[in-house]
Amino acid sequence: MPGTTGCIAGLRRRGAIRLAAVAGITLVGAVCFFLFAPIIALFLRSTPGDFLSALHDPRVTQALVLSLETAIASTAFAVVLGTPAAYLHSRSRYPGRQLVEVIIDLPLILPPAVAGVALLMLWGRMGILGRYLHLAGIDIAFTTLAVVIAQAFVSSPLYIRQAKELFASLDPVYEQTAQTLGASPSTTFFRVVVPMTGAGLVSASIMAFARALGEFGATLMFAGNLPGVTQTMPLAIYSAMQGDFEMAITLSILLVIISFAIMALVRYTAKTGGPHA
């Protein structure tokens, strides 16, 4: 009977849908477990009391302060130089434009350790430029400046890439309007382009900051691991793992908290102010 077969087919379909839903939930759950369980495990190894008392350890504060200082400096570098560069790049057509795109993206795919060695080959005491700076009495490698350079090298492309896309998606008619109203290119940039892309630029810079904060490989190779000078939080964790396990856990939890705060901030800026809000 057609009625019965239809009914069975309906039941079968409903069963299939339920099965698909269960499979889907399991899959998502497995992925979440894989990604989030290690973080839970990290928190389970420490008690709030231990964590708070370890926070007063001068080694922790030293690494934290150095990390924040260098990440702020490298992000500032990316924003100050990267914003106008990304704008000019996205608004002009010039020979070799494609090549510039590749060069900007390159540090993003370069393994950090390779980036560190490469920086050393350029700025190190025996490096191509470093040897002349050394003669002039300036040494960059294994200084706090080297930490900033390593961080900027890996994180600024992240910022520039996003800034470039933001500018490219802004209709040039706003700049043209400002121009016909008498605005110079710099006035147009600061009064029209930056405010209209501001929220996106802020979240891009927060992402770059997060990347700089977590930088490890390039810093280790190019700046070394000197407490108070080049030992940022990830390097301090690495050092602590050799002996002081509790310390490593405290530092790790601290970085996780900072990362979560950064993520929350990005989501907040993205929600409160799009380019046309």
Place this chain on the structure above:
Amino acid sequence: MLEAAFTRELRDYTLAVELSARAGEIIVLMGENGSGKTTTLHCLSGLLSPDQGFIRLGERMLFHSGTRTNVPAEERQVGYVFQNAAVFPHMTVQENVAFGLRIRGLPRDTVQDRAAEWMDILELRDLEAVRASKLSGGQKQRVALARALAIEPRMLMLDEPFNGLDSASHEIVQLHIRESVYRLRIPCLLVTHRWVDASMLGDRVYSLRQGRISQPGPLPNSFPKFHAYEPRYGGQTSIPWKQ
């Protein structure tokens, strides 16, 4: 008086324009999409440079390929209303209208007074503090017009200023274009594809086809005409020919 004769190489054809517009005159540019109307306005306003030819506004040479004169757009003092109004979404109505005045470094009071005057004229006073992103299409178009006129332009370029307007806004914008051009005694170029607007507002019409401009022609009188009349400011916006 605006006089221009220039060419510019485009991807598919060469734009060759020859036109003139007297002070207080509205010239209509008509033509299909891609016929070069917007490019013509861009060349006249300085957003693009022609390859050859000249553009003269009154005594001032804005562009001359022979003498390599090319006054940049920001110094041409052109009131330009773009196709989608392009109000600055992050500014209020007042900030939009005052933008061109503020960046000229005029005294604060002058900026406020002049912006207020143009907001009154275009019936935007109640919306003064509203963010431009919150406005309707017709309101945005009025803000764009007020902003362009507030700088007391030496010529006016209007690119499809009636796109997407409801009939009430349409009438207000139409009326104010006529009154402002008359009041400021400036040449005006209007790009539109609607014959009604062209014949109600325009004094002469040029048509563009594949970058070639026609001889100017008169407009048909099939629609009631907005003719030059004494402007009456102070909030009244009734359409004269309707009375």
